[in-house]
């Protein structure tokens with residue numbers, strides 16, 4: 001795989017600083033039952049990195065002391081971590097809103113029986129990738145048969161009450177472009193998804209988040225192989241909008257890797273660009289307990305234009321219309 005960080009041409013992303021911490025995003029491990037083309041984690045069935053119980057204890061201690069309101073669980077497939085359900089239960093006991101970045105197909109994997117029911121019972125928000133409402137496009141990006149399995153999973157979540165008006169069980173979908181282009185406007189695309197998934201398959205969901213592809217890991221490497229890397233970087237840079245800087249997710253979120261090391265966001269984690277604090281090159285979550293992060297400079301590079309290009313892109317979708 002081509003490393004893309006050395007290829008970034010140093011357009012010089014503007015300096016930004018942290019605001020109040022709201023969300024702890026935790027990567028529970030890189031193992032996944034899928035190997036999607038656009039995966040920015042390079043996750044797959046053969047990855048062995050997994051967060052230990054000891055580090056999960058650090059996560060819970062941090063949440064408790066820092067008063068974090070949201071716990072955002074990612075991977076790989078976060079549910080493949082054997083401590084996943086215990087972490088969710090304990091975080092919910094602390095009154096934290098938990099988000100599961102779920103690939104949907106995991107619900108049908110052996111050993112994951114009862115997962116959908118567990119998520120519903122714990123009132124976990126599910127955020128799931130579905131890069132298109134057309135079978136061919138999804139299967140091309142995420143693997144053969146993924147579309148059909150994803151729809152079965154969505155139907156199951158709906159049957160458990162997800163996306164049913166008034167009951168607060170949130171089910172949100174994520175769209176990312178197939179190629180080296182920016183995502184289309186979020187609102188009309190959400191309306192299209194709702195119409196097609198509703199009419200053809202009887203599926204409902206709350207919101208569609210449109211995310212830009214980051215020029216890193218598997219997607220970045222594919223761009224290099226196709227000779228499109230510089231062109232895509234130029235598109236991101238050209239489309240930068242200063243007003244998006246206030247809403248980039250790294251201002252209110254920290255990302256923790258499977259070993260407990262801390263980054264300003266998940267993308268920086270994948271590029272091994274750690275959060276810098278008090279001159280330290282690397283910070284562990286356990287070192288952050290009781291530390292104030294507001295005002296701390298954020299580590300930025302040119303991939304950050306992926307968050308500020310066009311309508312903007314964050315873990316909660318577009319930043320504006």
Ligand code: SF4
Nearest residue numbers: 032034036039076103
């Ligand atoms: S499901 Fe998600 S984590 Fe797994 S390979 Fe696909 S994009 Fe990566």
Ligand code: SF4
Nearest residue numbers: 248250265267304307
């Ligand atoms: S890539 Fe990460 S550090 Fe850069 S702007 Fe986006 S969220 Fe912030």
